[in-house]
Amino acid sequence: MPYIEGRLVHDADAHLMEPPHWLRDYADPALRARIAPPGYVNELKQTGDDSQLADLDATFERLAGKHRSEAYREAEAAEIMNRKNFAATGSFLPEHRSRAIDLIGVASQLLFNTFYNRRLRDWEHGGDLDLAYGAARAHNRGILEFCEADPRLLPTCYVPLVDFERARAMARESLDAGAAALLVASGCPPGHSPSHIALDPVWAMAEEAGIPIVFHVGGTGDLIDAAYFQNGLPIPADFHGGDENFRSVDYMGIPGPPMQTLATLIFDGVLDRFPELRIGVIEQGAIWLPSWMRQMESAFEAFRRHEDRLKALSLKPSEYVERQIRVTPYPTEDVGWVTEQVGPGICMFSTDFPHVEGGRRPYERFERSLGDVDRNRFYAENFVDLMGRGLPSL
Secondary structure, three states, X not given: OOOOOOOOOOEEEEEOOOOOOHHHHHXXXXXXXXXXXXXXXXXXXOOOOOOOHHHHHHHHHHHHHHHOOHHHHHOHHHHOOOOOHHHOOOOOOHHHHHHHHHHHOOOOEEEEOOOOHHHHHHHHOOOOHHHHHHHHHHHHHHHHHHHOOOOOEEEEXXXXXXXXXXXXXXXXXXXXXXXXEEEOOOOOOOOXXXXXXXXXXXXXXXXXXXXXXXXXXXXXXXOOOHHHXXXXXXXXXXXXXXXXXXXXXXXXXXXXXXXXXXXXXXXXOHHHHOOOOOEEEEOOOOOOHHHHHHHHHHHHHHXXXXXXXXXXXXXXXHHHHHHHEEEOOOXXXXXXXXXXXXXXXXXXXXXXXXXXHHOOOHHHHHHHHHOOOOHHHHHHHHHHHHHHHHOOOO
């Protein structure tokens, strides 16, 4: 019996857990020596086997054997939402991911990496274009191959926006290879705005292909100034029990970059020029939407008499949001209240599987706050609108 029963549900945020040499192995040979594995300290705690960090290959060989064991399979259905990170079914073995989708009870999963959003962003800002685009290409190869295991897995391919010509080429390459969505950093690329007209070919290709642009948490650099933690008190552990993820204070900074980027794209006319383009804001919450939309309306009223770009817009800023932007709330947020403020067509369901922060019972937690929200739109239709032709007939 699956975790979710009795309704059509699409999962707008799910992940693979990349093994140690995942990115390196998909990179071109000239770059492999420059790509070190992630740390894995907190994630391996979930498996009960964090004692062999010095020998990651042996550790992951044991983990794979455990996943293939009869004892692991026997408890799989009951434990599908309890096992997290590398302990979860299909988290790093693609041949097992179909079982995870069946046991969760979703019709599709939009798939993201776990360990590389920050690194991809940092490489994009690091000044070495060969490394930035080479690492993005390796990431995309890995995501695409993992998703070959099941057509219900929808791959997100990263496109660095730092260089206009290479961004266009990477977008074209990703679309031709089968990307279901183009992933870009939530924050500003180095040296120019994400709304720069030289990036219009990227948005045009996505619109023509009928697939979305997506942002995801982790791709913005530091969320806040690190000095906020220098308060004379011990720094608390993150929710993994370690120090690699965010805490309550920097959690408050998560919406900042997507709010600024989206407002810039709207004010500079990108969404006006590409009315069929869809943008997904994934794992960055939704509680900020009502005040942000009203702030944009206030800015529009204050500056449109003096700014030709605002005079040229055919809609109010909030109307572009309603038409083209879709967002995944956190299960701790009051989705019913958010939807009352911004309308029924923006928020989407997600599990964040197999991450700890998604929780063991996301469906129940969302249900507690939905109230009179149109559930068909929240669980399925808004995602279908976002994905367009990126969602195959299943």
